[in-house]
Amino acid sequence: MKLTGSQIIIEVLIEQGCECIFGYPGGQVINIYDALYQSRDRIKHILTAHEQGAAHAADGYARATGKTGVVLATSGPGATNLVTGIATAYLDSVPMVAVTGNVPCSLLGRDSFQEVDICGVTLPITKHNYIVKDINELADTLREAFRIAKSGRPGPVLVDVPKDVQIATTEFENKPVEPAFENVKADDDDLAKAVEMINKAQKPYIYCGGGVISSGAGKEIEKFADVIDSPIGCSMMGISAVPFSNPRFLGMQGMHGHYASSMAQSEADLLIAIGARFSDRATGNKDVYVRNCDIIHIDIDAAEIDKNVTSQLGISGDVKETLEKLISMLSQQNHPEWSAEIEKLKEKEAQTIKKSSVMTPYDIIETVNAKMSDDTVIATDVGQHQMWVAQHYRFEKPRKFVSSGGLGTMGFGLGAAIGAYEATKNPVVLFTGDGSFGMNLNELATAVSNNIPVIIILMNNGVLGMVRQWQTLFFDKHYSNTTLERKTDFPMLAEAFGALGFSAQTTEELADALDKAIAAKRPAVINCTVNENEFVLPMLPPGGSIDNIITEINGGEA
Amino acid sequence: MKKFVFAILVANKSGVLTRVSSLFTRRGFNIDTLTVGETESPEFSRITISMMGDEYIKAQLMKQLSKLHDVKHIEIMHRDETVTRELLLIKVKNSSETRQDVLSAVDVFRSKIVDYSPDALCIEITGETSKINAFIELVKPFGIMEMCRTGIVALERGCNCLRND
Numbered sequence: 001m002k003l004t005g006s007q008i009i010i011e012v013l014i015e016q017g018c019e020c021i022f023g024y025p026g027g028q029v030i031n032i033y034d035a036l037y038q039s040r041d042r043i044k045h046i047l048t049a050h051e052q053g054a055a056h057a058a059d060g061y062a063r064a065t066g067k068t069g070v071v072l073a074t075s076g077p078g079a080t081n082l083v084t085g086i087a088t089a090y091l092d093s094v095p096m097v098a099v100t101g102n103v104p105c106s107l108l109g110r111d112s113f114q115e116v117d118i119c120g121v122t123l124p125i126t127k128h129n130y131i132v133k134d135i136n137e138l139a140d141t142l143r144e145a146f147r148i149a150k151s152g153r154p155g156p157v158l159v160d161v162p163k164d165v166q167i168a169t170t171e172f173e174n175k176p177v178e179p180a181f182e183n184v185k186a187d188d189d190d191l192a193k194a195v196e197m198i199n200k201a202q203k204p205y206i207y208c209g210g211g212v213i214s215s216g217a218g219k220e221i222e223k224f225a226d227v228i229d230s231p232i233g234c235s236m237m238g239i240s241a242v243p244f245s246n247p248r249f250l251g252m253q254g255m256h257g258h259y260a261s262s263m264a265q266s267e268a269d270l271l272i273a274i275g276a277r278f279s280d281r282a283t284g285n286k287d288v289y290v291r292n293c294d295i296i297h298i299d300i301d302a303a304e305i306d307k308n309v310t311s312q313l314g315i316s317g318d319v320k321e322t323l324e325k326l327i328s329m330l331s332q333q334n335h336p337e338w339s340a341e342i343e344k345l346k347e348k349e350a351q352t353i354k355k356s357s358v359m360t361p362y363d364i365i366e367t368v369n370a371k372m373s374d375d376t377v378i379a380t381d382v383g384q385h386q387m388w389v390a391q392h393y394r395f396e397k398p399r400k401f402v403s404s405g406g407l408g409t410m411g412f413g414l415g416a417a418i419g420a421y422e423a424t425k426n427p428v429v430l431f432t433g434d435g436s437f438g439m440n441l442n443e444l445a446t447a448v449s450n451n452i453p454v455i456i457i458l459m460n461n462g463v464l465g466m467v468r469q470w471q472t473l474f475f476d477k478h479y480s481n482t483t484l485e486r487k488t489d490f491p492m493l494a495e496a497f498g499a500l501g502f503s504a505q506t507t508e509e510l511a512d513a514l515d516k517a518i519a520a521k522r523p524a525v526i527n528c529t530v531n532e533n534e535f536v537l538p539m540l541p542p543g544g545s546i547d548n549i550i551t552e553i554n555g556g557e558a
Numbered sequence: 559m560k561k562f563v564f565a566i567l568v569a570n571k572s573g574v575l576t577r578v579s580s581l582f583t584r585r586g587f588n589i590d591t592l593t594v595g596e597t598e599s600p601e602f603s604r605i606t607i608s609m610m611g612d613e614y615i616k617a618q619l620m621k622q623l624s625k626l627h628d629v630k631h632i633e634i635m636h637r638d639e640t641v642t643r644e645l646l647l648i649k650v651k652n653s654s655e656t657r658q659d660v661l662s663a664v665d666v667f668r669s670k671i672v673d674y675s676p677d678a679l680c681i682e683i684t685g686e687t688s689k690i691n692a693f694i695e696l697v698k699p700f701g702i703m704e705m706c707r708t709g710i711v712a713l714e715r716g717c718n719c720l721r722n723d
Contacts, residue, residue, distance in 0.1 A: 123577065124584050128627040131573075148627060303621035306614075 001173075005135050005166040006035035009099060012142040013043060015174050018070050020044040020061065020422050022054035026074020027114060028101030031166040046422060046450055048415065049442035051078050055085020056415025056440070057422070059094050063402045064377050064420035066216070068095040068149050075102045076114030079160070080121065084409060086156045087125040091406025092237060093210060095154035097145050098122075104164040105133050118160050127155035135168035143175065151180040153301040154214055183300060186317035186325060193313055194296050195329050197270060201294075203338045204230035205268035207253065207282075210237030210405070211275015211299060217320035218242055218398050221274065224323050229335045230272070231342050233261040235282045237405045238275070240395035250346070254282035256387040256536050259352060259549075260345035266292065266546040267341065273297045275319045278308035279406065280542075288545035298322050352538075352551065359506055361388040361459055364528050367507045368429060368457060369394055371514050376427045377402055377420040379454075381413035381436030384465035387536040389431045411439030417454045418446055427518070430456045434484060435464040441493070447523035448498040454524075455517045458490055461530040469535050472553060494525035502526045559610045561590070563642065563712050566605040566623060567631040567720050570596055574628045578605055581622055587615055591644075591709025597721075602630065604720065608687075608710045631720055635712045642712040645684045647672070648694065651701035652679045660700050667693050678703055 003011065009032055013021065023045060025033045036045055048054040051073045058069030069089075073082050079100040089096045103112045119129045128148050132138050138161065145157040198204060206225055212218060212234075218241045225232050225248045232242050233253040242249050250261035265271065271293045276282070283289040286309055297304070297311035298319060305314030315322060353362065365388060372378075374396040380386040380403040395401050402420050404412040414437070417430040437458055447454050464482040471479055491501025500522055502513035510528060517524035533555025541548050568574045575594055582589050587609065594605045611619075616634065623632050635642070650660055652675065660679055664671060669683030683693055690707060714720075 119573065120576070123580055127625075301625070303618065303625055305621075307618060 001171070002169050003172040004031065004035065004169050005138050005161065006031040007038070008139050008170070008172050009142065009161065009166070010035045010039045010043060011172060011174065012139050013070060014039070016143070016146045016177060017067065018043065020046060021070040021072055022046045022048055022057040022061070022419060023072030024048060024051045024054055024074070024078060026078045026101065028075040028103060028163050029072060029078070029166075031163065032072065032099070032101065032161075044422075045072075046418065046446065048418070048446045050440065051081035052085050052411070053415035053418070053440055053443040053446060055082045055098065056088065056409075056412050057419030058096050058098075059085060059089045059412075060379060060402050060416030060419030061423040062089070062094045062096055062419075063416070064399050065423045066095075066214070066399065067423065068097055068146055069419060070097050070099065072099045073101075074114065075100060075118070076116045078114075079116055079118040083121060083125070084407075085415070086122055086158065088404050088407045088409045088412055089156040090125045090127070092404065093154050093214060094156065095149040096156040097142075097149055098156060098158040100158065100160045101166065102131065102160050102162045105162045106164070108162065118158065122158050125156070126158050129158040129160070131160040131162070132165055133162065135165050135170045138165060138170075139172060143178065147178055147180065152183060153211070183318045183321070184302060184316045186298075186315045186322040190313060190315045191322075191326055191329060194315065194326060197294060197296060197313060198228050198272075198330060198333065201270035202335055203267060203269045203341075204228050204333075204335070205265050205271050205293070206230050206232045207234065207265065207271055207273045207276055208232060208238040208241050209235045209274065209276025211319050212238055212241040213398050215275060215300070215319035216398070217275070217323055220320055220323040220327065222246055222248070224327055227327055227330050228333045229339065231264050233257070233265055235276050235279065235405070236390050236403065239390055240398050240401040243396045244394035245396060250342070252390055255284065255540050255542070256391065256538070257540075258391060259349040259538050259551075260342065262538070262540065262546055262549070263345050264342055265289075268293045271295045273299075273311070274323070275299060277304045280308075283309065284540045285543055285545040288547060358531060359504070359510070359528065361385065361530055361534055362392055363507050364457060364459060364510060364530070365389060365392045365431075367510045368514065371511065371518070372427060372429060374400070376400065376429055377417070377424060379403065379413045379417035379420060379428065379430045381430070381432040382408045382410045383433045383436055384469065384534070384536050385431050385433045385436075385459040387466075388459075410436040414440055414443040414447070414454070414456070418443060418450070418452050421452045421454060428452070428454045430454055432456060432458055433465060434458060434460045434462065434486070434488075434490075438486075438488075444494065444497040444499055444523065444525070452523060453517075453521045455514065456523070456525045458525055458527045459530045460490065460527050461532045461534065462486075463532045465532070465534070466536070468532070469553070472535070472555060473541070473550070490525055490527040500524035504528045559612055561608060561610055562616055563606065563608045563635040563640070563710055564619070564623070565633050565635050565712055565720055566607065566629060567597070567602050568605060569628040569630065570601055570603040571628060574603065575605065577626055577628060578623065581626065582619075585618065585622060587611065587619060593709045593711050599721075602721065606709070606711050633720060635714065639715050640712050641715060642686055642710050643684050644687055644690050644708055644710055645682070646690045646693070646705060646707045648681050648683070648697065648705040649703040650679050650681060650697050651703060652677050656700045660697060663693070663696050667696075669693065
């Protein structure tokens, strides 16, 4: 059948299993929006307030499900507004396809109105990108974009389509979705060597990253840990891979990691990193990080092996497949002394949680955690609130923690929460801070128009807390531009957008507001007052190590 | 730090050179020379890159380059098993006092004069980098007006090819 380029784009999206896309119309995508209109009963489109929000929504959609998120934007500013969203997805290996319009081919390269070389701009933050100048290549290019986004280590792919290609017509036929490109397979000799190293180890420690979630290997990690009798730690991206309730799970390690998890890592004689990439936030000083242990590094991306930390054994392969094979080759290990040591670390950690007469971030998270089911998607923005959630929220199921790790994008959360809701229809809670929320709160309008009952827990301390924490520690309490002095009335702001607004000073008020928000099934903002001298602890200073762990900070003025 | 040479077979499409070269910038690695041209098959171009680096840089580049969708094959060209050549065009001052010396240098290096004018001689020379460097040093005292070199191209000795299919 003969179709226009615009119709082909929509047909391929549907063919690739895409049920909902996020975007914003503009001059160079009017034709695609017309094709969307014609197919509006077959594919849903969520109109956001800003293209950045749409990109984060597509990202949240992908993180919450593992499916590829799709975002659509016009040329020029529409396309550049996607950039932060694409970079966020790239750094966290999230499968995404971004479709942008561009000026007609004859106007390319002439600084035409709203023309930007978006392929050039996104070159370092996409797995691959295309500009399609021939209508006959459009369908297969889009198919390849989906295939690349999903294959191996996932990531974003951008397809730029000039307007004349959207208008041109050609024959189109649906094709079956092609499987992902073949993965590298773990080498048998390497697996045998891994078994040898594991058998020799007395204090193994599993460090899992986001790759475990991408690969769907949470169960295999738990089984592997049982067989080798090892505790499990994780990077921030690895949170939710393993249920919090698993007694082997010690939580996140690294800069703001759990005490027990970071300590166990530093005491271990064998570190088995799985689907993780040894980010500087996870390791701190790399020489100290590895001083006591050998490393086995398993990752689907061969380029991650020995990139940040040199391993004694690198295995490139899909995490799930590799673990299944490895488990079948292992015999049951027992390390009672190591387990006892871990138990002591856990006890010590439990004593560090302080009680306070006023509501602490920990109390806020506890209150929300107690009210929400395990199916709830918890999105965050970036900063102190994000670290508190990463430390304390008890995630029981994978893909329930949606947070920007690698890029650390403030303003990520609301868009991502909207995408996660559209993908799952599960309850969605966004934890945010007054700094992050201020960046993209315009997406409240999107939540309201689309009846997305996201509950926003705003940890409002009136400061840019994470930077302020560094200023407290390393800049003699020079609070340069981190005190917000804003007069925003957040509950009123929420109501102005058509959402519900609440304020909570105590956990009782918070619980009450939560009940009302849940019952109303409408977007709601709960403004929770947090003391500006609440700090994220423990903390390993940047470039520091477990030897420099900070467990207490004296706040207040200099 | 050692010198090494990569041969990279890429899809012959616009933008591929940018993808490859920007990867070097992004990862903080420096290119010494880069040459690119179509191969025996119009589907592919061949990029030859020479650079200084340690084992870490070498391994990282191999792996990072392999991840680019348009990179089809990549190999490190080992010195002993590789024929490498560079081409230099160099314009040297032409004066009656130095002309004979320049001409004998051209002769000894088996290079050739490709343009002759009353005030300038243009010389073409091909060879390994060390030979090119030696020639430049030799003619420097005569007055180099301008020069242009291609950078390394390299092929493996024997019947092995980058594309074995």
